[in-house]
Amino acid sequence: MGKPLDLTGKRFGSLIALDYTNSADGKRRLWRCKCDCGNESMVQTANLTSGHVKHCQQCGYKELAKKRTTHGKRRTKLYTKWCSMRRRCEEKACKSYKDYGAKGIKVCDEWKDPQKFFDWAESHGYKEGLEIDRIDVKGDYCPENCRFVTRLENANNKTSNHYVTYNGETKSLADMCRKYNLPYSKISYMVLRGISFSDAIKNIKVKCSSDRSQERE
Numbered sequence: 262m263g264k265p266l267d268l269t270g271k272r273f274g275s276l277i278a279l280d281y282t283n284s285a286d287g288k289r290r291l292w293r294c295k296c297d298c299g300n301e302s303m304v305q306t307a308n309l310t311s312g313h314v315k316h317c318q319q320c321g322y323k324e325l326a327k328k329r330t331t332h333g334k335r336r337t338k339l340y341t342k343w344c345s346m347r348r349r350c351e352e353k354a355c356k357s358y359k360d361y362g363a364k365g366i367k368v369c370d371e372w373k374d375p376q377k378f379f380d381w382a383e384s385h386g387y388k389e390g391l392e393i394d395r396i397d398v399k400g401d402y403c404p405e406n407c408r409f410v411t412r413l414e415n416a417n418n419k420t421s422n423h424y425v426t427y428n429g430e431t432k433s434l435a436d437m438c439r440k441y442n443l444p445y446s447k448i449s450y451m452v453l454r455g456i457s458f459s460d461a462i463k464n465i466k467v468k469c470s471s472d473r474s475q476e477r478e
């Protein structure tokens with residue numbers, strides 16, 4: 262056994278180590294800690310240094326309860342989103358099926374596991390009040406094609422009702438981008454901010470040619 266650590270006066274979460282006694286078998290040190298709430302508790306050295314114990318028992322229970330409710334609430338809301346996403350794509354009886362499943366929009370295999378969807382959501386900025394948005398409105402529900410946006414952004418991105426006219430032809434923005442092989446996300450970003458489709462194309466082309474001229478230098 263190495264030299265026992267001296268934790269006197271050190272802070273671990275809400276606890277400050279005051280002094281220690283040895284455990285009954287003499288193998289471990291038990292630190293008498295004072296919690297911010299005023300309680301005292303006895304904690305083993307390893308439990309303090311590992312961060313395993315950060316509060317007196319009472320405060321520990323309170324923290325745990327708090328964590329469970331916020332986590333639980335978020336999960337419940339995400340689960341609701343997951344269910345309605347699958348219903349839209351898979352259940353003919355669902356009112357929105359005609360705009361999703363009937364148009365060939367699917368939930369990717371990975372996301373059929375709700376846990377995988379939750380993990381993605383939480384590592385991609387999901388917060389309460391945000392909605393899931395497909396970047397390409399004709400694309401599937403999958404990690405590459407989805408992001409979280411506010412309700413307003415989502416309404417603006419409904420390109421199903423965003424038609425543009427170019428070279429005498431009128432098509433949905435997404436179809437037009439596909440036809441001319443244009444980067445949909447960049448074009449829609451401009452168009453949804455009031456730039457005309459033809460100006461958006463010019464912008465993209467100018468950008469591409471300046472990128473190329475820089476490469477040549």
Ligand SMILES: [Zn+2]
Binds near residue numbers: 275298300
């Ligand atoms: Zn406490």
